[in-house]
Amino acid sequence: MRIKATKMDGCGNSFLIIDEMRTPLAGFDRSQISTALAMQHETDGVIYLDRQQGLPTMRIFDCDGTEETMCGNGLRCATRFLRDTYISSDMFSIITGDGKKEVLVHDDLVEANLGEARNYRQVNHQLHFVFTGVPHVVVIGSELDVETARVWGKSLREEQSLCELVGYPEGVNVDFIWRDQEGISVRTYEMGVEDITKSCGTGSAASAYVAAKVFGITLPIITNSIGGSLQIRENNGHLSICGPTRYQGKVIGFANTTYPKSATPINHWQRGYAWLSM
Incomplete structure (x- = not known):
């Protein structure tokens, strides 16, 4: 099967x-389509856009075929595509x-409201969730x-x-x-990609949220990653x-046309996907 993508x-x-x-x-x-296309085009993930009940929807699959509930930079890219199209x-x-x-x-920038930071806890003096x-x-x-960062990230990601x-x-x-001169620097080891990525939107948001608590700085905070900078803002707790x-x-x-559709989202654990209740 031949699939067009942007x-x-x-x-x-x-x-x-x-x-x-x-x-x-x-x-x-x-899931299998995403794995095939990600290998062919060296990408972190594959985003599927559709519409339900009058609203656009986004589903994001990592390059290993795992479906995630969210992706901050993916959401921003989907926003730009939908606005332009x-x-x-x-x-x-x-x-x-x-x-x-x-x-x-707004102009060349895209902003996405991720909602409230949830389930915060300090694990020890160095680790926060x-x-x-x-x-x-x-x-x-x-x-x-x-x-x-790659070695330590893999170790912590797999620390049961x-x-x-x-x-x-x-x-x-x-x-x-x-800490850096502008705000904070961030290096993210992402599940599904299983490597350090050039940037991570949800990771930048999580990092800024923790930095505000630990370093005593206030949002907005600039997060600097390998691929560029994001501004993390807070408004009414979001x-x-x-x-x-x-x-x-x-x-x-190109993907094998014999792939059957999964009966449920291709996840390896129980998750509550928003569109399942729509």
Whole structure:
């Protein structure tokens, strides 16, 4: 099967956007399609856009085929695509696996409201946990190189006792943060990608939330990742992420047409996807 997609990135976080309003994929397994297309086009994830009950919807699959409830930079890329393709207003809502999210396009920047930070807890003097659409463990420390972050990130992501302690036995994303001249620097080891990514929207939000508590600084906070910077804001208890997005071009992917559609979202643990109750 030949599938058309648009490749985009948000601060270096790369995605393929598949418009199911034009190319429906009912009857096919999006998990296996995502894995095939991600390998062909070297991307962090695949986003499927559709519409339910009059609102646009977004589903995000990691490059290993795991469906996530949310992705901050993916949401920002989806926002830009939908605004440029279908929607006349600069402010609208998108249904994600983590519920309805308010989004805004202003000039070359895209802002996404992730909602409240949830389930915060301090694990020890260095480790903090917070849920910002997906689970994040934030590690307070000093500057470290990517290879060290990769090794430590993989170890913590797979540390069963830590994951069970914070309530996510399947694993957590891991963010390493330290102070810099603008705000904080962030290096995120992402589940599903299983590596340090150039940027992570939900990770940047989680990192800024923890930094405000630990370092005594107030939001908005600039988070600097390998791929670029995001501004994390707070309004009425809700965290938003704001930064640029970029089109990388149209691509064609190929997937085996014998893939059956999954009976349920392709998750390896119990999750509450918002669209299942719609």
